[in-house]
Amino acid sequence: MTDPRILKVRPGPEDYAWTFGGAPPVARIAPGTVLDLYTEDCFAGRVRSEYTEDCFAGRVRSEKDLVSVVCEFPFLNPQTGPFHIEGAEPGDTVAVHFVSVEPARDWAASTTVPLFGALTSTHATATLQPPLPERVWIWQLDRTRRTALFRARDSDLELELPLDPMHGTVGVAPSNLEVRSALVPDAHGGNMDTPEMRAGVTCYLGVNVEGALLSLGDGHARQGEGETCGVAVECAMNTVVIVDLLKDVATPWPRLESDTHLISTGSARPLEDAFRISQLDLVQWLVRDYGFGELDAYQFATQAVESPVANVCDTNYTCVAKLRKEWLPARQPHRGLHARLRETARTLRL
Amino acid sequence: MTDPRILKVRPGPEDYAWTFGGAPPVARIAPGTVLDLYTEDCFAGRVRSEYTEDCFAGRVRSEKDLVSVVCEFPFLNPQTGPFHIEGAEPGDTVAVHFVSVEPARDWAASTTVPLFGALTSTHATATLQPPLPERVWIWQLDRTRRTALFRARDSDLELELPLDPMHGTVGVAPSNLEVRSALVPDAHGGNMDTPEMRAGVTCYLGVNVEGALLSLGDGHARQGEGETCGVAVECAMNTVVIVDLLKDVATPWPRLESDTHLISTGSARPLEDAFRISQLDLVQWLVRDYGFGELDAYQFATQAVESPVANVCDTNYTCVAKLRKEWLPARQPHRGLHARLRETARTLRL
Amino acid sequence: MTDPRILKVRPGPEDYAWTFGGAPPVARIAPGTVLDLYTEDCFAGRVRSEYTEDCFAGRVRSEKDLVSVVCEFPFLNPQTGPFHIEGAEPGDTVAVHFVSVEPARDWAASTTVPLFGALTSTHATATLQPPLPERVWIWQLDRTRRTALFRARDSDLELELPLDPMHGTVGVAPSNLEVRSALVPDAHGGNMDTPEMRAGVTCYLGVNVEGALLSLGDGHARQGEGETCGVAVECAMNTVVIVDLLKDVATPWPRLESDTHLISTGSARPLEDAFRISQLDLVQWLVRDYGFGELDAYQFATQAVESPVANVCDTNYTCVAKLRKEWLPARQPHRGLHARLRETARTLRL
């Protein structure tokens, strides 16, 4: 029997959102709600005529399915949601605790996309060179052994990597009356593409509009740091999250918290600005919640921080700044919410 | 009794180099030589008149020693070397295996420096704002417990971090007839400031001039990724390296190899260019030494790479791209040199 | 008697738009319509309660009116419009010919804004430094002598500059289902802040949604290239434009045409990407309309182009690439529309 505390959401093809902001909520939920969600992969997209659920979902499912042929801008990166969180107002913070993130299929797809990615010129880093060849890799997922199998296209090479499922895109409606494509990461979250967004972490997002309008998608069976070619091991997901609300706590840029780390993010171009935002946010976190003076926090973070790149391919680049909690004084950041959600998660019957 | 294979080098105040290229070699060594080196901290510097060895070494040794007062540009970041490696010619690669990197003192210093660092405007990111306050932190090192003690300046906070000794600066003479300050990281290595440069790794540097002219310095008792405030836990070091030579192997950008990882680096501005260089180098490494096709390597690295930032404060920023060897086919990159040097290191009587 | 071909639009306080996309059209117009518009200055903004038209318009009207006090985000940079252009569809191009741009008041305002501008850290180029002081300058405009008078705040210095009225913001609804703040420049136009947008030029904008949804605002009595402090000599304007439509002509990035120049623009970060976009667009313009091969166009433009910076303060930076028509073969780009609109403008009774 399903846990009665859990709201199960299985969107139909018409139910996905393609933007943060600008889409009507699919449900209103109370803080504390557990959502059992299905998210489609980033290639799933609306087909205007004669579509069926099947063709919605499976746009890139073989090595022959080139993105430039089977996908239609802007109907890329479908988001499950948005959810209107009751009581959420600008100045508050939404917390999304990831209870589990599990691949919904036994395969995943990755590709090159013309003029997209870090090791190619793009529409912004514009050159006269032709794009790289378009190519698809289908990865086999072994959900028992927790592996993803890479099969080379130009040789017989086969290599296994560990599964490390995550969501590339988690966000709320943006500020400034804006509506942003689901492909964009910014202060509202969105397409940050950090592998830190995995089961066990809590993501904090500042609320910009009434109800927050939370949505998520873009599951990755795994992803390297930087998402270099622009596309991870893209996979539909079954994901359980607990959504909660911190009243009167502002969160200018998305933060994550795990059992072991405080994690700040920043999204901007050039990449050093994303780095600056994430590091300054971490410094301010130490000041607000851990009793540091500002320059002391700057000094301490300088020596202690881990700074993995998240993405260097999207419309903004994203950097992460991580600090081990065990090196810090014992405190309860964000009113101890992560620990409480972690505890709640343990009690769920999934 | 000292191992007769080891050349011990203890530079006097006049013996340090302030540049890569342009300084006469302090010794000629054969490939395979083990160097037992002393390196001064980055604040040590030449004083033109009446100096003594003591004041050379100890420019920042208390909270009162502000860099802007006690240090004199360009006499910062002294390098031990350069060493002329016999037989090294352009087109070859020098290998520097770090056997041990040990703090030479029981304290280390860090500071803010006016208009230097990631969270301040600088001489390049020029603004009308005044610089941040100048402040010094003296860290106590416990070499038995392997910890560094942070004492806050604005509160009573005291926190311990693990020692993780490394060298911020390792390089050879640059190409193009240039001489570069020891504060600069670029294709010749130099001031890359990556915490990956620790005991147990082998650093590969492409040779640009006859004899290579290797030097190193800038020891850090530990450093976060990005060296956010511009200054790590700066410390004099006793360091043992084995220097070797790979004839007819080109290394366009510095590479590191550990028992567990292949590690490429790139140094440039903006930071995304440093990222691009390091990731492309890793892709090309997979192609050259692991039998990947180029697009297959791009895809595989995208899903497997770790991408920590090294520094976002120096004249070029540095990014690192790391890949776990266990996920790759079993091969011997760089002719298996790392494994051999590791073995040699085990036999040394230090 | 007013020219019957002219549609006069004088918006009330409720009639302005704060975004590109997402706002309902204020009027539907046929291609060829002449619009006689009033635009408010960038500081004008909605006040939720008890507002009067007067306080809407005059938020910064003396040296005491600090932006951080009198303005309310996101109600900044009000746009007159949007106008639904009949027949405009994605893949078409809207042409906006500026017949006249005249200051509507005899004064204009400029300011520093905390953490905004090129010579300060910002929310993206984030540092620990405090913001620059906030200060207002009121410029007196002499519309007869065509001058703007600068009065220094810290001395008795008074200097005159020539009036050179322009619009900082001209754009259409963006692509990808997005709604963007009127403060943003991007491929849809928007807040490009180039002084080239003056009387006598035609601005070409690619259509992304049915009806295009054109709006404009942000008049500047004059502006230097780069809008260094982030704020020009901001002024309400009386502006006459002719709006026309080029069916089946795509315009990926905004272009301008004057009697003397072809002008391409690009908006991105870092600034070199804005440069690349604008230069590539100019190369492609030479290829499409002037019979150049691509590499020939690259070579010719390299030697002939003028490349003034437009803004280095907004959420994207904007670069301009200009080429003298007299140096090119005689052709009629964009179907000769600029010349025809210029002729029509001469026949208007304003």
Added chain:
Amino acid sequence: MTDPRILKVRPGPEDYAWTFGGAPPVARIAPGTVLDLYTEDCFAGRVRSEYTEDCFAGRVRSEKDLVSVVCEFPFLNPQTGPFHIEGAEPGDTVAVHFVSVEPARDWAASTTVPLFGALTSTHATATLQPPLPERVWIWQLDRTRRTALFRARDSDLELELPLDPMHGTVGVAPSNLEVRSALVPDAHGGNMDTPEMRAGVTCYLGVNVEGALLSLGDGHARQGEGETCGVAVECAMNTVVIVDLLKDVATPWPRLESDTHLISTGSARPLEDAFRISQLDLVQWLVRDYGFGELDAYQFATQAVESPVANVCDTNYTCVAKLRKEWLPARQPHRGLHARLRETARTLRL
């Protein structure tokens, strides 16, 4: 009869410098010396064996002479000099007044260079794409009509542009004990590639080493702003300069002064940092020499500045910030030196 005040310098193939700093002076000159110089084009280069003066000079002289074949790194961009200026010491400023800059041949060459230029990936903006095709254009110069003739390679198009001769490279030995390639622009000047460096202007360069060690080269028959493809209309030059010295005047970044404009420069990456440096320098110029308060100067320059890009292809990018003198109070910046040198130039018998 030649003016006895003039020192004529016609370097032999062995006499050129390839770096700023690190090359012995070719002559010692007193402040006030007039130099009548010959400079080779950027493609001229040393050939180690069997070279003759002829082959030194003419590496790219037909459409068949590809840079990658006929040129040898680092022997590119030869500089005439360096000149040791008697009495020049760190903290002083060297002034170089360009009396005349005249093409020494009736042809000039331009090319694409693999992985160099703004509209291609490069060694820093590294991608997996192949380089653009390598192509040479030979421009015919008509020194009577003052035109340069472009002949398209892919069509019959022939177009004339005005001659506007200039020097891409002017600089002194750098600071910090460095030696920089003649291809690098930085605070010491060098390869700034701004078309502002033409006859009639005075260039001010801060002195870093005793004697300053001034050299110049890289003549361009003309160049667009940004030097988009990386190569201008490259030409040997006969150039007359007056070299003078301002004792105890510091010039952190190169400045130019013409009869009409104050001109600041900045060279850095990303391009916005070059912009920031140049604009801040202009603001500081107004403060030091024109009696502005700092924020007043920021405001005034914002509204008055012209900001053409100089180069977006070299190892640092260069921006220019220009202000019309007629808009400023009447002052004599740099002790009125430009006006005096202009007067001296008029009296020369060339």
